Amino acid sequence: MSSSALPDFQRFRPLRSTAEVRWLNAETGLDGTEFVYPMFLINGENRRESVPSMPGIARLSTDEAMRETELALSLGIDRFLFFGVPDEKDATGSKAWSPDEAVQRTVFELRRRFPAAVAITDVCMCEYTDHGHCGKLTDNGEVDNDATLPLLASAAVSHADAGAQVVAPSAMMDGQVAAIRAALNDTGHKNVKILGYSAKYASAFYGPFRDAADSTPSFGDRRSYQMATSQQIEAMNEIEADIAEGADYIMVKPALAYLDVITRAKGQFPERPLYAYNVSGEFSMIHAAAANGWIDLKNTVLEVLLSIKRAGADNIISYFSIDAAKWIKGDSQ
Numbered sequence: 440m441s442s443s444a445l446p447d448f449q450r451f452r453p454l455r456s457t458a459e460v461r462w463l464n465a466e467t468g469l470d471g472t473e474f475v476y477p478m479f480l481i482n483g484e485n486r487r488e489s490v491p492s493m494p495g496i497a498r499l500s501t502d503e504a505m506r507e508t509e510l511a512l513s514l515g516i517d518r519f520l521f522f523g524v525p526d527e528k529d530a531t532g533s534k535a536w537s538p539d540e541a542v543q544r545t546v547f548e549l550r551r552r553f554p555a556a557v558a559i560t561d562v563c564m565c566e567y568t569d570h571g572h573c574g575k576l577t578d579n580g581e582v583d584n585d586a587t588l589p590l591l592a593s594a595a596v597s598h599a600d601a602g603a604q605v606v607a608p609s610a611m612m613d614g615q616v617a618a619i620r621a622a623l624n625d626t627g628h629k630n631v632k633i634l635g636y637s638a639k640y641a642s643a644f645y646g647p648f649r650d651a652a653d654s655t656p657s658f659g660d661r662r663s664y665q666m667a668t669s670q671q672i673e674a675m676n677e678i679e680a681d682i683a684e685g686a687d688y689i690m691v692k693p694a695l696a697y698l699d700v701i702t703r704a705k706g707q708f709p710e711r712p713l714y715a716y717n718v719s720g721e722f723s724m725i726h727a728a729a730a731n732g733w734i735d736l737k738n739t740v741l742e743v744l745l746s747i748k749r750a751g752a753d754n755i756i757s758y759f760s761i762d763a764a765k766w767i768k769g770d771s772q
Contacts, residue, residue, distance in 0.1 A: 467749040469741065471767050474760035475559065475714070476511050477520040478504055479651050480541035492647040493719055494726045496758055498524055501545045507761075508553060514764035518557040520607065520756055521545060522652055525567055531575050532567030536593040543601040550602035559605040559634060560598040562591055562619065571656040573610040573664065582664060584612050591615050592622035599628040605688070607634040611664045620685035634688040634714060635681035638674035638700055641665035644693045644720030651719065674700050675707055682711060691752075692716035695743065698750040705751030715752035717744065722758040737766050 454464045479498040481488065486500035499507060508519060523542035525534040534540050546558045564587065565573045574587030587610065595606040606623070608615045616635050623631050641662045649655040666673060678689050689708060691701045694715040705713050725743065729736035740759050747755050757763065 467745060469745055469748060469763070469767055471515045471764040473744075473748060473753070473755045474516050474764060475518040475520050475754055475756040476507075476516050476760040477522065477756055477758060478507060478545075479522050479524055480504060480545050481524050482526055482541050490647065490651040492650045492723055493758065494723070494730075495762075496651065496722075498651065501541065501548050504545050505548060505552060508549060508556060511761055511764075512553060512556060514761060514768060516760055516764055517555060518559060518754075519549065520559045520561060522561045523566055524651075524653055528567055528569040530569060531590060532564035535562075535564055535567040535590070536597040538597060538600065543597055546598060546601040546603050557605065558598075558603045559607055560595075560603045562595045562598065562606050562608040562615075563610045564590060564594075565610075565654040565656075566652045571654050574612060582612075584614070584664075587612050588614055588618040589622075592618045595619045595631075596622050596626050596628065599623055599626070599631045603631065605632045605634050607636060607690075609636040609639060609692075611636065611639050611666070614684070616681050616684035616686050632687040633685060634690060635678070635684075635686035636692060637678040637681040637686065637689040638691045638697070638704065639665055640668050640670075640693065640697065642668065642693050642696070642718070642720070644696070644718050647719035647723045668696075671700055671703060675703065678704055678708055678711075682708065686711075688712045688714060688754075690714040690716060690756075693718040693721060694747045694752070694755070695721050698746065701747065701750040701752050705753075712753045713751060714754045714756060715747050715750075717747060717755055717757035717759065719758065737762075741766060 455461055481498045481500055483500045484502055487503045488498040490496045521542050523540055542560055549556055549558050563573050565571055572582050574582040577583045591608055598606050608619055616633055689711050691697055691704055694717045701715050725739055728734045744763055
């Protein structure tokens with residue numbers, strides 16, 4: 440049968456004939472407003488420490504973070520996820536709730552200089568503990584779930600005191616959202632939102648992040664509190680529990696190996712804004728392949744980010760945010 444004899448509903452190539460036609464017929468698109476830009480924060484001034492395993496990413500002092508923020512805002516990115524890397528650590532991670540630490544000072548400065556920007560703060564202990572685990576340890580060296588909850592709550596309240604509009608507990612302790620919600624309400628922060636790291640997997644894709652945040656466990660691993668990579672139903676149960684405890688937003692982390700989980704989460708919980716975390720390992724492996732000339736960096740990044748949105752994510756946390764926004768802005772002009 441010749442192509443001219445085909446019925447209209449079987450004629451697909453005209454829908455792909457030019458870049459303009461493809462753009463007009465796109466079912467899913469990126470405009471940059473989906474992006475959340477994560478930053479690693481350190482104390483001091485005029486400090487920008489490159490992360491070797493994450494090309495283009497650095498640990499930033501507050502003043503350097505404000506320069507990065509200004510660039511991101513000029514590209515339409517107005518949400519920022521902050522991770523703190525302290526100079527001193529201890530067994531309980533007490534610097535996590537210090538008002539003088541980098542996260543708290545950067546949030547305060549962000550709100551002062553850029554009131555339209557949204558500060559989202561990671562709430563966990565692994566960056567602050569000298570053992571690298573996400574909570575207080577028992578005498579047997581296991582993470583004590585219940586003893587960790589008030590520590591996470593203290594950190595979240597300190598972030599809210601500094602001006603954070605959203606706190607994001609990532610420790611994967613049972614009951615952490617409820618403990619933080621209660622603490623925020625009790626301290627006058629009822630309007631501060633909670634982004635639950637609801638489905639956070641014990642993934643192999645976190646290595647570069649642990650370099651950047653100096654949070655590699657000194658012994659063992661985190662498999663006893665992060666979710667096994669085989670689980671999908673359990674992920675839905677985790678999300679449901681976070682919502683019941685008071686989470687305003689939900690997250691799936693990582694993104695690329697868990698697109699099925701993103702799709703199921705969006706279908707099962709359509710009323711909750713869904714975040715997907717395009718994590719450090721996903722970022723670094725794309726850069727490594729591009730550096731070897733095996734793939735095209737720009738087109739690969741945009742395809743990956745589009746796949747995450749197409750899977751159902753409303754918001755994408757990505758270290759590619761600034762570069763992707765530049766490419767999208769350039770392509771649209």
